[in-house]
Amino acid sequence: MNESNKEGFDREIQPAYLYEGYKSTILRAPTKPLVVPKKSDIKLSGPVFKDFELGVLDHDLTKNAIKNGEPIGERIVVHGKVTNERGQPIPHTLLEIWQANAAGRYVHKVDQHDAPLDPNFLGTGRCMTDAEGNYKFYTIKPGAYPWGNHPNAWRPNHIHFSLFGGDITSRLITQMYFPHDPLFDQDPMFQSIPLKGRELLVSKFDYNLTEPDFALGYRFDIVLRGHNATPFENI
Amino acid sequence: MDKKKLQTPSQTIGPFFAYGLVPTQYGYDFDSWVDNDMAFDLKNQETIEITGIVYDGEENAINDAMVELWQDDGEHRLFGRYGTGTDKRNRFFFKTIKPKSVNGQAPFIHVILFMRGQLLHSYTRIYFSDEHKLNETDQVLNAIDHERRNTLIAEKRDGKYVFDIYMQGPKETVFFDL
Numbered sequence: 001m002n003e004s005n006k007e008g009f010d011r012e013i014q015p016a017y018l019y020e021g022y023k024s025t026i027l028r029a030p031t032k033p034l035v036v037p038k039k040s041d042i043k044l045s046g047p048v049f050k051d052f053e054l055g056v057l058d059h060d061l062t063k064n065a066i067k068n069g070e071p072i073g074e075r076i077v078v079h080g081k082v083t084n085e086r087g088q089p090i091p092h093t094l095l096e097i098w099q100a101n102a103a104g105r106y107v108h109k110v111d112q113h114d115a116p117l118d119p120n121f122l123g124t125g126r127c128m129t130d131a132e133g134n135y136k137f138y139t140i141k142p143g144a145y146p147w148g149n150h151p152n153a154w155r156p157n158h159i160h161f162s163l164f165g166g167d168i169t170s171r172l173i174t175q176m177y178f179p180h181d182p183l184f185d186q187d188p189m190f191q192s193i194p195l196k197g198r199e200l201l202v203s204k205f206d207y208n209l210t211e212p213d214f215a216l217g218y219r220f221d222i223v224l225r226g227h228n229a230t231p232f233e234n235i
Numbered sequence: 236m237d238k239k240k241l242q243t244p245s246q247t248i249g250p251f252f253a254y255g256l257v258p259t260q261y262g263y264d265f266d267s268w269v270d271n272d273m274a275f276d277l278k279n280q281e282t283i284e285i286t287g288i289v290y291d292g293e294e295n296a297i298n299d300a301m302v303e304l305w306q307d308d309g310e311h312r313l314f315g316r317y318g319t320g321t322d323k324r325n326r327f328f329f330k331t332i333k334p335k336s337v338n339g340q341a342p343f344i345h346v347i348l349f350m351r352g353q354l355l356h357s358y359t360r361i362y363f364s365d366e367h368k369l370n371e372t373d374q375v376l377n378a379i380d381h382e383r384r385n386t387l388i389a390e391k392r393d394g395k396y397v398f399d400i401y402m403q404g405p406k407e408t409v410f411f412d413l
């Protein structure tokens with residue numbers, strides 16, 4: 001790999017735009033070659049928080065939507081470290097997550113799956129990494145859900161993640177999976193990832209992170225594209 | 236030398252992102268930290284409006300895309316986010332200021348697009364039709380085939396910049412490999 005494309009998307013790891021097994025890509029994948037622009041003189045730094053502070057329960061999905069009781073399901077705690085490709089931690093960067101409830105149902109109005117909603121679970125949260133790039137949130141283990149991509153199609157259990165990192169090239173939206181999911185083999189989203197990259201999206205069960213009498217522990221480390229470790233700015 | 240770590244692979248935003256990433260816009264009980272008014276804290280600045288529709292390969296308006304605008308002219312670093320599912324015609328809307336030209340380049344705004352059916356987000360740029368002179372001499376624009384270059388230039392209509400995005404087809408928008 002030469003110096004000039006060292007910071008680009010790693011095509012041995014990243015899915016292509018078109019993956020026919022995932023049918024929605026067919027009408028939405030760009031078909032013409034991408035244009036590599038001349039490097040701009042301006043750094044494409046990440047967004048700035050303006051007049052916004054995270055709520056104290058934003059990182060705790062087991063509590064941030066309680067109406068009349070605890071949400072149903074298996075409580076989990078997810079820990080991870082966010083670094084760049086050099087392994088340098090990315091401090092004070094925002095993570096946003098969203099997921100289905102324990103029954104495999106999203107709060108989103110478009111979700112037609114007839115599994116029950118949970119009045120005490122919204123399924124979204126956010127947090128910032130600390131000075132060492134570490135994050136942690138509490139949630140309920142999401143259920144698998146059916147979808148219309150192919151006959152008897154089911155999504156493996158997963159949590160959606162959105163991250164920024166230091167600049168526009170480190171932007172990432174991805175999904176965290178759980179170990180040994182029997183649905184991986186029939187899931188085109190998981191299969192769209194080149195073999196070398198797949199295990200990177202599977203969290204690890206970690207007994208040492210498990211909180212006695214409260215939640216099972218998982219670890220999901222995230223590596224953002226590039227060498228930039230500039231933190232998010234707060235104005 | 237540092238040992239290179241493997242990038243975490245990208246996955247699609249899927250169809251159900253709205254209550255997590257743009258909750259206020261869609262009316263969910265969770266506060267958005269950002270919206271489409273990128274100029275809300277800028278006093279005495281002339282603002283512009285940008286609107287458009289994202290089309291799939293059959294020229295149907297996409298109603299579950301999320302559009303992010305990023306701009307930085309060295310003076311103002313602004314960021315906005317909007318989903319295409321709340322407007323009847325699936326338009327997106329942004330209010331911002333026009334970035335200044337930097338080192339003689341034509342002014343532009345970065346766009347990141349996310350949607351169901353994209354396993355990896357795509358990058359494009361908004362240039363402005365009333366910056367004809369700078370557009371003519373801009374190195375990035377000039378490196379693109381003439382007939383495709385116009386897909387990056389927002390037309391000013393009724394005081395608004397219109398920037399439609401075509402994922403495929405004869406009008407396919409230029410996407411960048413950043």
Ligand SMILES: [Fe+2]
Binds near residue numbers: 100158160251
């Ligand atoms: Fe999902």
